[in-house]
Amino acid sequence: SFKTKDVTLSDDRPKTLLLQKHSDYLAGYGLNKDDYEFCMTEYLRMSGIYWSLTAMELMDQSSRMPKDDIISFISSCQDNESGGISASNGHDPHMLYTLSAVQVLAMYDRLDAIDVEGVVRYVSSLQQEDGSFFGDMWGEVDTRFSFCAVMCLSLLQRLDAIDVNKAVDFVLSCMNFDGGFGSKPGSESHAGLIYCCVGTLSICKRMDALKAAELAWWLCERQLPSGGLNGRPEKLPDLCYSWWVMSSLSMLNRIHWVDKKNLEQYILACQDAETGGFSDRPGDITDPFHTLFGLAGLSLLGNTSIKRVNPTYCMPQETIDRLNLEPQILQ
Numbered sequence: 001s002f003k004t005k006d007v008t009l010s011d012d013r014p015k016t017l018l019l020q021k022h023s024d025y026l027a028g029y030g031l032n033k034d035d036y037e038f039c040m041t042e043y044l045r046m047s048g049i050y051w052s053l054t055a056m057e058l059m060d061q062s063s064r065m066p067k068d069d070i071i072s073f074i075s076s077c078q079d080n081e082s083g084g085i086s087a088s089n090g091h092d093p094h095m096l097y098t099l100s101a102v103q104v105l106a107m108y109d110r111l112d113a114i115d116v117e118g119v120v121r122y123v124s125s126l127q128q129e130d131g132s133f134f135g136d137m138w139g140e141v142d143t144r145f146s147f148c149a150v151m152c153l154s155l156l157q158r159l160d161a162i163d164v165n166k167a168v169d170f171v172l173s174c175m176n177f178d179g180g181f182g183s184k185p186g187s188e189s190h191a192g193l194i195y196c197c198v199g200t201l202s203i204c205k206r207m208d209a210l211k212a213a214e215l216a217w218w219l220c221e222r223q224l225p226s227g228g229l230n231g232r233p234e235k236l237p238d239l240c241y242s243w244w245v246m247s248s249l250s251m252l253n254r255i256h257w258v259d260k261k262n263l264e265q266y267i268l269a270c271q272d273a274e275t276g277g278f279s280d281r282p283g284d285i286t287d288p289f290h291t292l293f294g295l296a297g298l299s300l301l302g303n304t305s306i307k308r309v310n311p312t313y314c315m316p317q318e319t320i321d322r323l324n325l326e327p328q329i330l331q
């Protein structure tokens with residue numbers, strides 16, 4: 001018989017938000033330099049700092065993060081020749097980690113710690129003739145990098161450095177009949193790429209180009225009986241998809257199309273009451289990545305014990321306000 005892939009929430013799952021546990025988990029993450037996961041994730045360290053700091057900011061606990069060490073680490077990761085920023089010392093610069101670094105310094109209001117012109121030069125050098133963006137010099141095209149490029153430059157107030165119309169045209173060339181988006185023209189719709197493409201259009205103020213009704217339907221059909229959301233039909237629910245789907249629905253002004261109570265239950269069930277942090281599914285290992293998206297998702301659902309998050313930037317709303325950025329939300 002046909003079985004919908006889903007998880008069953010057990011009765012002894014966490015039903016309240018364990019903020020102190022999550023604050024302790026993130027404050028302690030990476031203190032033990034020999035920790036296996038910490039070593040294995042050196043290649044994404046800069047993004048790990050963004051995920052941890054943003055989660056701590058949302059819990060109003062960022063004072064527990066080693067601010068000066070983070071800022072000097074970021075400065076040491078900028079490549080003087082290309083202007084790009086790498087995930088860790090000795091690694092190659094990449095669009096993903098250049099964005100994470102700019103997001104962190106924007107939250108700290110310390111963009112003076114890097115060569116901003118160098119970052120602008122690096123990001124604009126990755127735009128192609130068709131408006132698309134490479135992730136780095138090795139030439140992989142993905143709509144994720146279009147989003148990284150416009151988000152990074154908008155945080156630096158430098159969208160003038162790229163061809164915004166061509167960037168939007170490339171993203172729109174990736175729109176599918178279901179109103180969704182994939183990584184390249186013709187790629188299958190996927191919640192993570194939909195978030196990137198809707199976010200790109202939100203920053204470029206081109207939300208008018210979306211097939212909003214079809215897209216919102218595809219997004220709210222991601223919700224399963226457990227309350228969790230998946231990234232594509234027939235997939236298991238995963239906490240980070242809660243963020244990709246809900247932030248996209250927020251930009252479309254249709255957040256009310258999901259069952260908020262059920263979704264909140266799923267998110268709370270993904271907490272680990274022993275170690276602290278959130279995991280992709282109840283009972284799995286927690287990590288800073290899913291911890292940010294659990295907290296950001298609860299913020300979007302209106303949990304007032306967490307500070308407001310901006311759905312487009314996945315950063316504290318107060319940072320977006322300070323930078324006078326106004327990403328478009330559909331009316």
Ligand SMILES: COc1ccc(S(=O)(=O)N2Cc3cc(-c4ccc(C=O)o4)ccc3N(Cc3cncn3C)C[C@H]2Cc2ccc(O)cc2)cc1
Binds near residue numbers: 041044047288
């Ligand atoms: C554990 O296996 C992976 C697989 C992919 C990645 S990833 O870097 O390509 N990436 C982000 C990501 C990070 C983590 C993680 C563990 C510890 C830390 C410390 O900060 O962060 C874990 C998963 C993860 N994934 C994979 C994933 C999430 N949910 C299901 N899976 C299989 C997402 C992945 C892609 C990505 C998404 C958003 C983004 O901003 C950057 C990258 C990382 C670990």
Ligand SMILES: [Zn+2]
Binds near residue numbers: 238239240241280290
């Ligand atoms: Zn996930």
